[in-house]
Every structure is written in structure tokens, then in C-alpha cells.
Amino acid sequence: MAVSSVAAPSPPADAAANAPLAERLFPNNEWVLLVVIAVECLVFGMAGHNFATSGNAFEITRLGVEIGLLALALTPIIVTGGIDLSVGSMMGLAAIVLGWLWRDVGLPMPIAVALTLLLGVAGGALNAVLITRLKFPPLIVTLGTLSLFRGIAEGVTGGIQHYSGFPASFLHLGQGYVGGIVPTQLFIFVAAAIAAAWWLHRTSFGRALYAIGHSAEGARYAGIPVSRRVGVVYVLSGLAASLAAVIYVAHLGQAKSDAGTGYELMAITAVVLGGASIFGGRGTVLGTVLGLFSIVLLQNGLRLTGQPAELSGILTGVLLVATIMVDLLSRQTKARPTTTTHSTIATEQDEVRNSQVAVLSAVILAGSLIVAASNWALVKSIRQGAGGGASQVSGTLPDSAGSTAQTANGAKPVVALMPKAKGDPYFISARKGADSAANALHVELLWDGPTDLDPAKQNEVVEAWITRGVNAIAVSVENKEAISTVLRKARQRGIKVVTWDADAEKDARDFFVNQATPQGIGYTLTDEAARIMGGQGEFAIITASLSAANQNEWIKYIRERLKKYPGMTLVAIQPSEGDRDRAFAETQTVLKVHPKVKVVMAIAAPAVPGAAEAVKQSGRTDVKVTGLSLPNMCRPYIKSGVIESIVLWNTMDLGALAVRTAQALTTGELKAGATKLDAGKMGTFEVVGDEVRLGAPFVFNKSNIDNFNF
């Protein structure tokens, strides 16, 4: 690589006069992160709602624990010059094994946990053997096990199987408090951090890792058993990943094969932000912890200030590049490296000219200006009371230190609306409806949620809203078991809770805005397919991901309904991962492998146009596409007749009705026992028990498609 080795830890740039203590504490310029954290606290403290409260401080730590454990395990690995990409997948595998041992094997929880940790050790040992015995590059080995672990988890569960209903004593580990305010898992994290720091910085074992990171060959000649030392580090990483999985399961109350997806990148980001060199030989536990908190604070702060979550990705990227650049600059201007193993860097650094330093400074300045400008824009937009909605009229923010309804004294009530995934066109159209309803009802609307399907992120957002203080929360639930605990907590704090699109547990919310039951969807889809193919022949399903809860529920009812049509056979269910191009390729294959298929039923919004394009390009006019999608996306295909029909409800109305229901709860218009809800222009909706009904699913086809625009 370009920089093939690094000099021994050198003091920070401006620390010439500092006491050695500063050097000892921050050998890798970790003070930069303290500045970042201080700035974040200052900005978010001013702009955010209830950011600077002790409750929030502890909540933030709860959110960081799982990734923090992975980051702690990755620190020694990166110090040795290695990497472990498989930790997130290990979490997924460990999570389902824990659930399986507890529920299906029937082991008591402590033993199940112990065995799960053993599994982590075994997974880590597999990496260790491949890396130290067979001398494979860690990047490639763990790239392979990244696929392997996740693949096994998906394979054995069929993506559908998940485990929940864990005992309360176990859930306390991830959801409970000690002394009413300190999250339980924080103790585990603190203990792990202290142990890691002691091990890495205060034992000869830990020091040996630095020697290995600088030069494995040199370390070997110095009498360090390199393979064994390195192997132990990967085994520990597997252990940490399985421990993180145990906490994750306790936190969400549910074990599924998608646990920890993408966590490896966030953990690596935290470690590198903390001053560790990716080439090895450098890095501290303190740095990692600071790196972790600067990211977690950023995400939490953006939530509480109502800024788009996408900003956090951009800012993290800028922060990452800026940090390593500051580091590089201070190394180049300060102490010239005296001894390096390769001479490349020494020569290049000796050649650093003032002009190059100037360029570097300029780039860093530009980077910090971007950060500063976005912070300024952020504060400004907050002052104007933007809730993220483009159509938001400016006004003053309600004083929502308490979270009781404040409509009486004229302030706008704050309704927070969460989709399953922000980028999904289905939810984007729901947001349009929600925005206009919020305007009409004089409600301040917050719109936030995960960028991709991610139950853990949903919890995080609700936690942030509770801390911020809102009047009502309306959630489209990705995962029932996972979110119910935190929704109950919201209700205890006096926040009205509505679920829409998909329900939580009944006692976790006040009302459910029900657009259509899974049964209704499954039955309507099957009936529609039966109508197209005359009740006879083969059909195939293109689903979202194989572990998508909604789709699997629909498929269950589709199979149930098929009993009514004995002439119909379901020949294949293929995944599309929510990717149009993948749906396209899968449909092409299905059409060739099962040439008798007459109907392709795609049950994820982007999959329907993908399937339709595949049918169109195959020239097969005898095959029709149906499924669940949005009218705009499918319009050209419906008009050309490739798509016979799509089944859906009016998603804009759904978003609007969710806002109306939440608002009616805060004003007291809607109470338990009501039988109808008046929603102005949209009409009156039926209320049955604790459900507000949107009406039956709707079939869009050539004749009515032009009446809809969403």
C-alpha cells in the first residue's frame, strides 16, 4: 500500500510544551476526538431537544454497546495489522443459535448463552486457523466468512424462522436499568473496555501485538510466537461478536438471521477514527471508545435536532478522512520518523515541501468548513422549526420539555412518524400524504427512520424521540417483538403511540392504523393471480429478501388461499433483496427453468417493474405479472399490458390517516371505544376496537391507473 509502515507513536502536533502525560494518554492525537465530541455536545446541546440531559447521556451509551464491543475486539486486530470483516455476520449466526438452543433445544438461558459464546470462539478460531496456519490475508479470509456465517444463518432458518419470547430476566440485560437510569449492558461494556485496555496496554501479550503490527518478521526474531498471538486475537473477536449478539438479542427481544448486518463497517470506522493505523502497530482502547462516542453522539444529536439521518453518513465520512489527514499532517510536520522498516515513507516524508503542507492544510480547512457549515445550517434550520418536511411552514417550536399535549396553549403538537425504511418509494408516497395532513391539521411533523430495513435503528429513533419529547409517535413496525418494549416506555412517559402499516404488540400502542391485514393481502393477491390464469397452471413468486417478515407473512396466506384453487401450483420463490435489477435477473431465470409459469407474482415494490421488464424482454406475451407495488413505478407496464394488475391501498391516504389518528389522540377526539374517525377531506373511517381501518386493498389496472399519482 502507499504508506507501508508507520513510525512509532509520536506526540501530537501542538503538544511540544505539553507534559508527557498528554502524550501517554493520547499517543495518536486522540485529543482531536475530544474536540469533536465537545463541539458535538455544544452544537446539539444548543440546537437539540433534551440532548444535554443525563437520561440521554445514558441512552446514548446503550445504543453504542453492541458496536462498541465489536470495536473493542477489532482494536487489537487492527493493531496487529489485520482486519475482521466477519464480526457482523457472526452476530447473526450467534443470535439464531442462541434462540435455537433456548427455544428448540430447551436449554436454560445461562447455558444457552455460554454455548453461544463458545460458538463465537469456534467461529473466531476458524478465522484464526485460516489466517495464522494457512497464511491467508485476513481481509480475504474474513470476507469469505462474512458470506459464510450469514449464509449459514439464513440457510438454517430459511430466513423466516426467528425466535422471541425470551424470559424477562434475560431481556433485562438489554432493556433494563440499574438504579433506574444506567442501562444494564453499559456495565458489560465498561468491564470489557477496562479489560481490553489493561490487556492491550499493560501486559506483555498486548505489547507483543504492537510489535507484530510494526513488523511480524521482526517480532518473530524477537522471540514472539507470532501465529499464536495473532490467533488468540481473532478467537477473542469471535467471542466479542457472540457476546454482542447476546446483548443485541436481549436488547431487541428477538433473534433473527439479519442481526448485526453492516456493523463491521461501523466498528472499523470507530477504531480508525480512534487513531488506530490500518497498517498495524498503532491504536489505543481509549481512542476506540472516543471514536465510538463521536459517531454515536453525531447520530443521536442529528436525531434530536430533527436533521436527516443521511447527514450522519456524510459527516462520518468527512470526519474519517479529516481525522487521518490531521494525523498524517501532524506526523509530517512534527518529529520526522527516524527509523522505519521500509524507506519509502521516510524518503517521501523527507521530501514534504511547504507547498504540500499548504495543500493539506487547505483540504483540512475545507473539510472543517463543510462540517462547520452544515452545523450552522443545522442550527439555523432548527431555529426555523423545520421538521424535515419540505412543505413545512416555519413557526416557533413548541416547548416540549415535558411531553404532554400542548394544544391548549396554542403551540403545535409534535407528531413523529416513522417508516420502515426512509428510502422506500412506498413510504415516500406515504410521507407526501402525511405532510399535507400535517399542514392541514397544524401539526408539526417529524419524519425519521432507518435508511434500510433495520429493527435496531427503529428502536434508536424512538428512544431519541422520547428524549426529545414529542406528543405522539406513529410507527410502521418492522419487528413486533423488537420495538414493543420501547413503545411501552413511550406510553409510560405520556406519549400517544400509534402503529401504522404494520402493528406492534397490542399493549404497546393506543391505536393501529390498519391498511389491510396480511390475510387480506395474501388472499387478494392469490385471487388476482387465479383470475388471470383461470385457476389453472404454474406461478412463481419474487419476494423481497428471504428474511423479510411482511413478505413471509403474505406468502403464508397465499399458500393458505391456494387450497381454494387446486389447479394452481407455486413452483418457485426467489429473492430480489429489494433490488430491481436482481428481480429482473431472477425472473429471467424462473421463466426459463419453469417455462410453464403463467403468472409472476412480485411482492416487493421495486420487484414488480423488474419482473415486468424481464417478461417484456423475453417476448413471452403469455406470461403476466401481478403483485404489490406503486402505481407510478408500474404505469408504463400496466399500460402496455405486461402487468395485468397490482394490488395496493392508497399509500398517501395511509400516511395522512396515521397523522390524523395521532393528532386526534393528542387532542382527545379519538378515545378507546370510538367507532369512527372523521378525517376531513379524506372522509370518515371505521374504527373497530383499537384499529382504524383504511379499507380493503385496491386492485389497480389499465382502467383506473390514471386516477392515481403516487
Next chain:
Amino acid sequence: MNRALAATLGRHKRELPPAAALVAVLLAVLMAAPSFFGASNLRDLALNNASVLIVALGMTLVILVGEIDISVGSQFAVCSVVAGLLSKAGMPIALVPVVVLLVGAAMGAVNGFLVGLLGLPSIIVTLAMLVAWRDALRWATEGAWVQDLPDDFQWFGLAPAAAQTLIVVAAIVVLVLGGWALRNLQVGRSLYAVGSDEEAARLAGIEPRRVVFGVFTVTGALVGLAAVLNAVRFNAVPSNAGLGLELTAVAAVVVGGTAITGGRGTVLGTLIGVLLLGTIGTAMTYVGISPFWAKAIQGLIILAALVADAALARFERHGSVLGRRAVAAR
């Protein structure tokens, strides 16, 4: 004749294990489901993998110089959306690929500047870019697709068959040109030099920093080209294109026998890697294996490629696969 054959085999011995695996998979499929080799399936496979191949070729260059680029998936998404927006704004379709190529090259140049010229570690820089480009795109589009494209967007306004040929030919041209340049041009050889020993390359009069900058820029341009070739197969552009493309590309390159540490590898190996990973999913459907196991099998292929590579290296060194343990620590 035999000697020439032996020389060719010797030169390509790193590609032998994946090639053998590919042949084995294809033979198994031939016996279980011969219809896999139908003309229309082969055409679809070629079209679906053409852009992956182009991205993987860029990745090969990056890995050859000892770096890595995990931001290609996010760059791909940005390029796809830009292609759609340009066409929708009325730019002639012939001009779109050129401009998108430049956009890709610009994004690659950002990586190249930070990695090559400033000397920052590529895995960190491209990790930052992976997150930043993807989130910036999400922020800008809010997930909305680019729809209502002009009629001449799909298939460049040509007949589908002509455009399909064009896409496959473009991928092959990039493949052949890349392979030829790497073997025969001075600039191509300099990639191997930099990847093998940067210091030696510098002393031999090569400017490693410029080579690295160039490689990232070219890779960005290739990603742009791949994005356009993929986008024109449809009449709308989704905003989440290229998710996970970086892992597919890296895996294909490594499975194809290119050393992740740089300096060794060929585009032929990458072609084999793309064919192996790109056909396995479809082959599974043909044979009737549940798609639930696709990821696990992909992981096994990567690990198997590694084991084969190590066995080969040992065979060379000791004349036997089970020779005494390697001396070097790493």
C-alpha cells in the same frame, strides 16, 4: 507445441484452480440441467454480468497496485442516477455515457487524490466514500427513482438486439484492452511493479503515487461506464443500484487468483471469477437448490479459492502440497 502449452499453463497457473472450479460447476450443471446452456440463458447471463465484469476489471487494477476500493457500489449508484437525470434533462443519449464516464472518473480521482497523492490508506478512504456517496445520494433523491425517461434511453434508442450486442462487446473490448495493456504497455507493467515493491518501482523511475492516482481514476471511469451499460437495459433508474457491488467485485477478483497484497493477477482470472460467482446463483435455480443457501455457497467458494491458492503456492515451493510449514510469518 507442448512446450508452448506448458509455458502458457505456467504463466496462468494462478488462474487454474478457479478455472477448474468453473469447469466443474458447469459440468455438474450440464449433467443436472442441460437447458442452462440454452442460447437465451447464456445471453441473459452475459448481459447481467457485463457491468459486474467491467467494475471487477477496475477493481483488478486497484488490487494489482496493492490498494482496495470499496466505494465502487456507491459510485455505481451515483453514476446510474446521474445518467438518468442527464437523459431526462434532454441530453442526447450518445453524449450521456461520455459525461457519466467523466463523473465516475471524477469520483475515482477523489479517491486517487487522497490515496495516491496524500498517501492515506485506501481501505479507510474508500470506506468513508462508500458511506458518504451512498448517504448523499439518499439525501438528494430521498429514494425516488428516475422515471419517465425519454424513449431513446432504453437500449440507447437502438433495437434491443443491437444494443445488447453493443453492451457485451463493450465489456469484451474493455477486457481485452485491459489485458493487453497490462501485459504489453509500459504503464500496464508499472502497475505490477508498484504492487510488488513500491520502493523498487520508484527507484526504477516509476512514480508510484501517480500510478495509484491514475488507477483509481480509471476505475471510477469504468464504474461510470458499467453504470450506463446497466441502466440502459431498463426504462427507469432506481436510486439504490449497486448495493453490495464492492464485495462482489472484490470476491470475483480474489477468486480469480489475483493476490490481495498486489503485484500478481490477470484480467483473465477476474473474468473466470466473475463467471464463477455470476453463474452460481442461476445455476442453483436450474439445479433446484434453495436460494437460501446462496450466500453460504458464495462464502465457501471464496474460501476454497484461497485454499487452492495456498496449496498451489506450497506445491511450487516444496514439490508437495503438504510440504513443511511456510517460514515467513506472513
